[in-house]
Each structure stands twice: as structure tokens, then as C-alpha cells.
Amino acid sequence: MAERETWTSRIGFIFAAVGSAVGLGNIWSFPFQTAANGGAAFLVVYLLAVFLIGFPTMMVEFVIGRRGESNPVAAFEKLGYGNWSFTGGLGVFSSLVTLSFYSVVGGWVLSYIAGSVTGGYFGDAGAYFGSVASGPVAIGAHLVFMAITIGIVASGVTDGIERATKVMIPAILVLLVGLAAWATTLEGATAGYEYYLSPDFGVIASNFGSIVPPAMGQAFFTLSLGFSVMIAYSSYLGRDDSLPADGGAIVVVNTLVALLAGFVVFPILFATGGAEGAGGGAGTAFIALAGAFGNLPAGGVIGFVFFAVLLFAALSSSISLLEVPVSYVTENYGVGRRTTALAMGAAIAVIGLPATFGTTWLDFYNDVVFNLLLPISVFLLAIFVGWVADREAIDELGRGSSIGSSFTTAWLWWVRIVVPTVVLMTLWLGLETLYEGLTTGGYF
Numbered sequence: 001m002a003e004r005e006t007w008t009s010r011i012g013f014i015f016a017a018v019g020s021a022v023g024l025g026n027i028w029s030f031p032f033q034t035a036a037n038g039g040a041a042f043l044v045v046y047l048l049a050v051f052l053i054g055f056p057t058m059m060v061e062f063v064i065g066r067r068g069e070s071n072p073v074a075a076f077e078k079l080g081y082g083n084w085s086f087t088g089g090l091g092v093f094s095s096l097v098t099l100s101f102y103s104v105v106g107g108w109v110l111s112y113i114a115g116s117v118t119g120g121y122f123g124d125a126g127a128y129f130g131s132v133a134s135g136p137v138a139i140g141a142h143l144v145f146m147a148i149t150i151g152i153v154a155s156g157v158t159d160g161i162e163r164a165t166k167v168m169i170p171a172i173l174v175l176l177v178g179l180a181a182w183a184t185t186l187e188g189a190t191a192g193y194e195y196y197l198s199p200d201f202g203v204i205a206s207n208f209g210s211i212v213p214p215a216m217g218q219a220f221f222t223l224s225l226g227f228s229v230m231i232a233y234s235s236y237l238g239r240d241d242s243l244p245a246d247g248g249a250i251v252v253v254n255t256l257v258a259l260l261a262g263f264v265v266f267p268i269l270f271a272t273g274g275a276e277g278a279g280g281g282a283g284t285a286f287i288a289l290a291g292a293f294g295n296l297p298a299g300g301v302i303g304f305v306f307f308a309v310l311l312f313a314a315l316s317s318s319i320s321l322l323e324v325p326v327s328y329v330t331e332n333y334g335v336g337r338r339t340t341a342l343a344m345g346a347a348i349a350v351i352g353l354p355a356t357f358g359t360t361w362l363d364f365y366n367d368v369v370f371n372l373l374l375p376i377s378v379f380l381l382a383i384f385v386g387w388v389a390d391r392e393a394i395d396e397l398g399r400g401s402s403i404g405s406s407f408t409t410a411w412l413w414w415v416r417i418v419v420p421t422v423v424l425m426t427l428w429l430g431l432e433t434l435y436e437g438l439t440t441g442g443y444f
């Protein structure tokens, strides 16, 4: 069997992992989730979720991945706990489902790049969304997006994923900073910043139950946790890299990109009317932003740059989602990478088709992943590393790093008690959302 690939450098791994983390979640959902959930109040809860729960959970996946040195299912066997491999399998399944609808939204982004050139959305942003979000255009764009994703993953870990993300991540950062700088010149920008940045703690207190699940879900999703992605990516990592340092860098850059996106989106929205109506679900974000671009001088150019950033972000994430099932099938069944990427990609494209029928399907897929699969998976991972895995596996955290054993012990207890408790609470609240959507006919 061919030797397993590894990242060519530590920075290559960081780029790829940041690429996975930075995605539609940061630039598209984050600002709009913030808008839907009370502005700065949501931001505070989200940041706490990212650093207090997300970061330790990322270490959980890194420990399993690097120590297991194989795909997310086989990793558990290599660690000596084969009967836990269903946990990795759950991540593989979640990656499949997520990519299937993520790619549909990726297709929308392609249509909006085209619309920035043709001016398609300038007149009536709502009508444009209607024409590209479902039906034949949506199907075509979804397939194109999947094809690009397949192409990159088929080229391999270093030649495909590492190389692509090394170009896309710097481009995203530079363009976003440029857009944020430009946004400061807009009239109304100040009102946007204010809405974004001054938390109303009364809002947090009175809406705790409705803010925490989306903030937690968003924190896991944006860090690509609970999908076995970080298990797969860290399995290609050298033994002498510091997991906490790499993870810290990934979390910080990912958070910066989300925050930056807010500095682009809110001034633009407030320059053309405000954030009302921007919060309600998948499509409103596209309609609100495109509408704003249509009303701004040189809006087509700005729109083009914005949607190009969004496309890079979406692609650098979608390749990580495809890598998970591909690494599993190539390693466990010995099928070639190209064939697997193509076959898996095609299957995923088909699974995603219902999401091109209308946004309610997309919301349903999204809610199942956010409210059900994700928290269950993170809960199992925390229990596994916290209570089941042996000390040797736990000590993987400190290998190649200068952290002391007291850091490892503190982390272990955090993962044993705090992470599972918070996640269970989130799961409970999230199930309510799902149940309501199903029983009140919210989805179908």
C-alpha cells in the first residue's frame, strides 16, 4: 500500500485547518446569526463558546487524530478502542450530509459572482435569489461547486488540499481587510458598528435559552468540530508539532475572520437601511447583502470581491468535508483516491439535490446537523477522551509542545465535566427547535 501522505510543513497543516474552519460559517452565517440573535449579545456568548468549549474540543480531535494516524474510523481501532469507531463513523456521516447542502449554498455563491458581473441582482435582489436558489440554476451551480471540490481532493493531501488552501487563505484575509477598510467610509457605518459591538446583557439574560444553542452550534460548526475533519487533518501531522499552539493559531485566525466579516457586513447593511429582516434564515443574508450592493456606488465590484471571498472560504471548507469520507474509503477499502473522490462526490451531490428544491429543505438539513448530529458527536468525543482513552493517549496533547502535565490534567478534567455538560444542555435545547419545526410544519 502507498505510504500515507503528510503535510509538507507545519504551516501547511495550519493553512489547511484554517481553510476548513473558515467558511460560509464565518462570512455568511456568523454575521446573520448575530443579527438574528440580538447583535452584540450573541457575539459575547459565541466568543465564550469558541474559546471555552471549542478550543478544548479541537484538542480532543487532535489527540485522537495524531495518535491514531489514520482515517477517523480506523483511528479508534489504532488507539485500541475499536468499539468506539462508530464515533468516527458518525463524523463521516455528518460530513457527507453537511457537504451535500453546503455545496448547494456554494452553488448560490457561484451564481452571485455571476450576478455581480451581469448586474443580475441589482434591480430586484429578492427575485434574483428566487431564480438561483432553487430549480435548474441551483442544480447546475451545485454540480459545478461539487466538481471543483472533487478536483482538489482527488489531487491529494499535499498537491490538492495544502496547495489550494495556501493560496485561498491569504487571499481571503487580504480581500476581507480591504473590504472592511472600504466599509468604514460608508455613511451609516457607525450605526452598524454600534449594533454589532455593544452588547445588551439584558438581552442575553432574557433570551439565554434561545441564544446558547445557536451560539454553541455555530462555535462547533465554524471550527469544523464534530465532523471528524480535525481528526482526519491532524492524522497527517508530524509528531513534533505542538497541538495546543497549532490549535490556538487556528482558533484565533478563524475568529478574526468571523469578526472581520461582521466589520464588512454590518456597515454595508446599515448604509442601506439596517439589519432588520437580515436575520431570518438561509436566503435573507444573500438578499439583504445583494440588495445593498445594488444600491451602493461600484456595488458590482464590491459584490464581486465579496462573493469571491465567500467562494474561496466555501471551497477550502468543502474539500475538508470531502476528505473525511475519502480518507476513510481509500484506507479501509484500498480504493484509489481519484476514484473514491469522484464516486463519493457524486453520491454527495445526489444527497444534496433535495436542498435545491427550496430553502425549507436546506433549513431542515442544516438544523439536523446543527441541533442533532453535531452535539451528539462532540458529546461522544469528549466522553471517549475524557473517560475511556488511556493516559498514554491523553499525553499525546503535550507531545512536541512545552506545556506541562498540569495543563494536560486541567484540560482533561474540563473535557470530562464541563464540555459534556454544556453540550448536553445544548442538545436538549436544540432538540426542542427541531421538534417544533417538525410538528408545527415549519419545514415541509
Ligand code: PHE
Residues within 6 Å of the ligand: 020, 021, 022, 023, 024, 025, 026, 098, 221, 222, 223, 224, 225, 227, 229, 317, 318, 320, 321
Ligand atoms: N467550518 C466551516 C464553516 O465555518 C464548515 C465546516 C464544518 C467545514 C465542518 C468542515 C467541517 O463554514
